[in-house]
Amino acid sequence: PEGGAALGRGFASCGALQRLELKLNNNELGEVGGAALAEGLEQCQKLLALDVGLRQTGIGDETGKALGRAVGACRGLTDLKLGLQSNEIGLWCAAALGRGIASCGAMQQLELGLFENKLGEVGGTALVEGLGQCQQLLALRLDLRWNDIGDDVKVQLHSQLEAMGLKEMHVTLY
Template sequence: MKQNIKKTFYSIEEYLETDIDMQEIKLLILYLNKSKINDAIMSDLCNKLRESIDLYDLKLFLSENKFGQNSFSILGLELQNIVNLQSLLLDLKQNKLNNEKIKSLAETLGKCQKLESLILYIDQNQITNQGVEYLAFGLKRCLNIKTLEIDLSNIDIGSKNLNQLFFELKTCVNLTNLSLRLSQCNISSQRHINPFEGLRKFQNLKNLNLNLQCNQINDDQIVLLGIELGFIASLTSLFLGFYFNQISTSGYSNFIEGISNCKGLFTLKLYMGQNMIGNEDILLKDSFSKFQNLNNFIIDLSSNQFTLLNAMQLSYELKQSETLTSLALNMSSNKFGSEQTNKIIINLKKIKKLVNLQTYF
């Protein structure tokens, strides 16, 4: 049996000076944050990478470095020459990367034809919406990609560029797992554009994770998202983060109605704290009776505007579910006291197949 299949290094010196035979390494993890990597060091690093001829999984943690002028180009050339590379993690946070550097990275990734899994952390740089556009054009060439995770937090993407990102990624027909961190990305900046249009094209997507907190998303936009998601018949797991937006009761109700069309959905996690939900009567549409396979549901509605009456209406809605076995509900910091919650809990316990119930008031 081959040895040294997986190896982890915690400094440039440790990696460059190791006497381990790197030819048999298949999974390589390098923690090189804050390593002051200049052009010469990057060249040495890439020369060492070349020794791992069977490498298929590479995780590079390179945040808070001071790359030389050509370091990024040197790394890019080496990555596209790793012929068997299937899985790549690049942590490039806090490196003062600009749009041109992202363009170069995107072109490199587009040439990694065997890549099936990509995790990319590029937040806290100097990237604008133009950089996101470059990234979208590069990623659409990764035709074999199955798992994609990108952190774009705090980049002024806007509605148009998020829309374009989804449209470009639709060419990745093998994509089954998609995770995008989009907090504070000014998603709602262009009200006349549906930022989520194009999601319905992901017909093989099984797991979707969208963190959309702090984007001033309103009722119209969350309803559009619900409609788009309702077309993805393959979806089994959905995680959505909506903290600190502008969603009211009607937006919430119509959104739930939209995603109830995801007939294969098994796990749903909604984090909707710090909105305006509960400010009016819950629209009783029996939406939860329409979920055909929903088994696990976690919903955070803390710090909204629920009165006891509206919270009771929500519990009646949830009681209609024919499939739920596990429910976690957080309604803390609303407009009713914890001593008034007994009737809500009694209702929830009447959910037909419920086995596990967790409540927070």
């Protein structure tokens, strides 16, 4: 947790940062460290490209909500990659990410790795609604395996993506 807080404080002072790749996969960041890290990222409002890997770090909805706010604060993002696989992320995180993504009107490339979390139907619906607001989106990679989002959400996602006219799409659902 201390490392995440330290990184968050560091990022909070990098307001001019435009591109960031941060891979912290497979560590014990936890909910407190993850939320502190995301709160620091929220201050990097000039980001155009953000690639964050937090796979298997013990994060959950508090970190996810903070990440959603951070993404939403970076309205100029054109390229976003979030690797949040194998955590404890649920519907609140999905809703926050959906709102954050919807705020990024310039988004052209989006990659969301959310497999093996706990989104459920409500979280899946919130995420689909956020994706629907990305009118400039050209390419999408979305992995929602093992989230129990339900058949209705899968149909809703299919309809939404079909209507968006993406040039490149890779979606994995089980």
